Amino acid sequence: MSTNPAPNLRNVMLNMQDLTKVYPTPNGDYVVLDNLQLQVMKEEFVSIIGHSGCGKTTLLTMIAGLNEISGGKILLNEFPISGPGPDRGVIFQSPSLLPWMTTLQNVMLGVKQVFPQASKKELNEICQYYLDKVGLGNALHKKATELSQGMQQRVGIARAFALRPKILLLDEPFGMLDSLTRAELQDVLLEIWDKEKITAIQITHDVDEAIFLADRIIMMTSGPRAQIGDILNIDFSRPRTRKDILNDPDYYHYRKHLIDFLEH
Amino acid sequence: MAETIINTPSAEKPPRYLALKRYLPSMTKIVAGLPAMGKNLGITLASMLLFLLVWQLSSSYLYGVEAESRIQRVLEEQGPAEAAKMEACIASGDVSCKPNTLPSPSEVLNAGQLLLADHFVISADKAAFVEKTAAVNAQRKAAGQAAITYTGRPSFVDQIMTSLKTVAVGFLIALFIAVPIGVLIGLNENLRVAFNWFVQVFKPVSPVVWLLLVFMIVKTLTLGSDSDTSFLISAVSVGLCSMWATLVNTSLGVSSVNQDYINVARVLKLGIVKKIFKVILPSAIPLIFTGLRITVSVAWMVLIAIELLAQSPGLGSFVWEEFQNGANDSNAKIIIAMFVIGFIGFLLDRMMYFVQRTVSFT
């Protein structure tokens, strides 16, 4: 189960080859990732799970272009990435909305950037569409600070999808939320994702969340020099509902597999 | 569980007056706060009374000391008969022999009323002058000559207005110098280092020295023109003295923008202009206004000293002239000026506080 499926290169969206990250520290270099290999297919939802400090955020920010690559390369559609860009939408752990802007303005800022030719009406429609999708259709003119954490993260989701990115990067997007809100937002995310099928990489600490959302779960070994320890394919059909998955006997096998890995 | 607003039709933008309401406290809040407010008001009034009492007592004590020494001096220099006459004169309250010391609250109140009455007299005089010269001035204007202007003595209220004008101009100078430079050095690490010594060295320089520096420069620049430069000199000096807080706070605000916001800007690949105006400046606004608030209060504080030295019209020169004048109610007028200065400073600070609260987003 742990073998990488032989990738058909045409279907590879994101290709990490010999990816290495070194942080220079006063006590010498700290190698976080060492020659990491990973392919992510088109329209695939991948979850990354691993112990705290193993380098998950480091990996994600390198893909986003926010963090420099020390060695190896990251190919997006076979082209090496250079710097950040709206083709890789990021949903940050904290919602990171600009607090002086309204919900709509926060989404609009990026949409305007990605569709410079579009008319004002078209831009508005795009924003409205995604804000409706996350259930904030009537909070367009609320200031970001007036929204609850959960609602702010909904805006974060809308903002990322509205960019129509090639790939979506999520760094523990629901880590700060209570479990009820988290389940709600997982549903929201999955609903949009089922429509858009944007290749997604999500970091999570939550085993159940990973199983519910992902096609494939990447388990990272603890750092330093973190590696991919194991890969688990989740073969539930889509669209998924929480109830169906909980009733599926495979669910418990997957869960045991993951927990065994994390506790080994 | 779910936010109830899900999947309801989209709301319209709220009307403007509702947006304004956000800044006003709600009625229930006011009512709930009433007992505490009443208590605070009571304490404030009581302390004011205590202040007046201490003032009254100390002024009458100082009055006694001054009167005693005056009688003593006359006694030594001119003998007992003159001394008795002096004592009677002081007791009668005649202005010719009034001891010159800290005035009592009632004297100050009197002086205040006099200043106000004086203001109305001068205003009436000015209005009459304008009316009288209207026809002549119209002719002169038609002939391309400068109009005849009122050159009489300014009233106390006029002096206040002049001071406010000086502070406003000084504040604008500070704003237009400090904010752009603050933004620039906030954006660029190297510029920040380059400016650091400059700011550290010039920030603590006294207002008086700034005035002299500005005087040196303006004097040379305006060589040959006979226009009155004292207003310009004091406004520029006020600006230079007070701009540092804004400069430092602006550069701090710009250089310490939340990394998450910067990352958002980077992911969206915002251009530099958009990045500055949509992300960096809005995020720095609260700190910029904190700086501006300090700038206003510093500007008002140094203004008096600067006007006094630059001999430009305003409250500073009013105080100085009254001090040199030494008329029997001069001291009382100086105290009036002190209260007015303090009160206006307080109002300016409240105003800036309100603006600061309105523009900050947290």
Ligand SMILES: Nc1ncnc2c1ncn2[C@@H]1O[C@H](COP(=O)(O)OP(=O)(O)OP(=O)(O)O)[C@@H](O)[C@H]1O
């Ligand atoms: N800028 C940096 N300089 C030096 N070391 C760093 C830096 N950023 C991260 N590290 C180190 O690299 C390692 C990996 O960090 P990273 O944030 O990627 O972990 P993570 O897997 O995301 O952890 P968590 O699950 O707690 O979010 C950690 O040991 C961290 O201390």
Ligand SMILES: [Mg+2]
């Ligand atoms: Mg992390």
